[in-house]
Amino acid sequence: MFEIKNLKFKDILDIEHLIINKNSVTSIVGESGSGKTTLLKMLNNIISPDEGEIYYEGIEINNYNPIDLRRKVVMLPQTPVIYKGSILDNILIGKRFAKSFNYNLEEIKTLLEKFNVNKNLSESAENLSGGEKQRICLIRVLIMNPEVILLDEPTSALDENTEDIVINYIVEYTKKNNKTLVMVTHAKDIAKKYSDFIIEINKRR
Numbered sequence: 085m086f087e088i089k090n091l092k093f094k095d096i097l098d099i100e101h102l103i104i105n106k107n108s109v110t111s112i113v114g115e116s117g118s119g120k121t122t123l124l125k126m127l128n129n130i131i132s133p134d135e136g137e138i139y140y141e142g143i144e145i146n147n148y149n150p151i152d153l154r155r156k157v158v159m160l161p162q163t164p165v166i167y168k169g170s171i172l173d174n175i176l177i178g179k180r181f182a183k184s185f186n187y188n189l190e191e192i193k194t195l196l197e198k199f200n201v202n203k204n205l206s207e208s209a210e211n212l213s214g215g216e217k218q219r220i221c222l223i224r225v226l227i228m229n230p231e232v233i234l235l236d237e238p239t240s241a242l243d244e245n246t247e248d249i250v251i252n253y254i255v256e257y258t259k260k261n262n263k264t265l266v267m268v269t270h271a272k273d274i275a276k277k278y279s280d281f282i283i284e285i286n287k288r289r
């Protein structure tokens with residue numbers, strides 16, 4: 085699905101060859117500052133490498149229209165981005181970007197319940213806790229129905245129990261719907277428990 089060849093970025097990343105498989109769960113682990121977020125951003129062309137190529141489905145990613153690529157490959161950043169408005173508005177904002185206005189309210193309510201967010205969809209999203217905001221942003225990404233989900237520390241604001249429930253659901257969703265999941269995580273136990281593949285990035289000294 086993704087193939088990286090001879091990638092170099094500053095003195096941060098140097099990757100000779102890497103394949104990320106379709107319909108799989110891949111975790112990216114490594115110490116702080118090793119370049120995990122940078123690599124994730126390269127997969128949907130938010131950052132370009134200084135040298136080398138990245139292919140998505142056999143096509144060099146610079147050959148995709150960036151907006152089209154980011155409809156297929158959606159990234160959830162480390163810090164949740166919440167807009168003024170209700171929880172439902174915040175969830176649907178991604179759908180608008182995906183140019184799809186039809187949505188299933190029951191599906192959204194079920195996701196809220198599964199992710200233990202005990203709030204009404206009409207409530208303002210601005211006063212939610214950091215962990216609740218993180219889960220709202222995850223739901224936003226799931227209902228966009230992308231081919232690839234890129235998650236940067238998706239559960240950093242969650243307690244261990246909620247983290248497990250949320251990751252378990254996303255992994256099941258990925259498998260059931262033939263999606264591809266790539267997540268950056270500090271939690272090696274989460275990476276081991278849920279991933280088909282683990283990429284470890286070492287800091288260059």
Ligand SMILES: Nc1ncnc2c1ncn2[C@@H]1O[C@H](COP(=O)(O)OP(=O)(O)OP(=O)(O)O)[C@@H](O)[C@H]1O
Nearest residue numbers: 094096114115116117118119120121122123131268
């Ligand atoms: N666009 C950029 N240009 C130059 N340097 C950058 C750029 N983006 C990130 N860096 C640097 O690259 C290094 C790796 O950053 P990155 O955010 O990828 O690390 P990380 O492994 O995700 O860290 P953490 O686990 O702390 O989130 C950092 O030193 C950062 O300052």
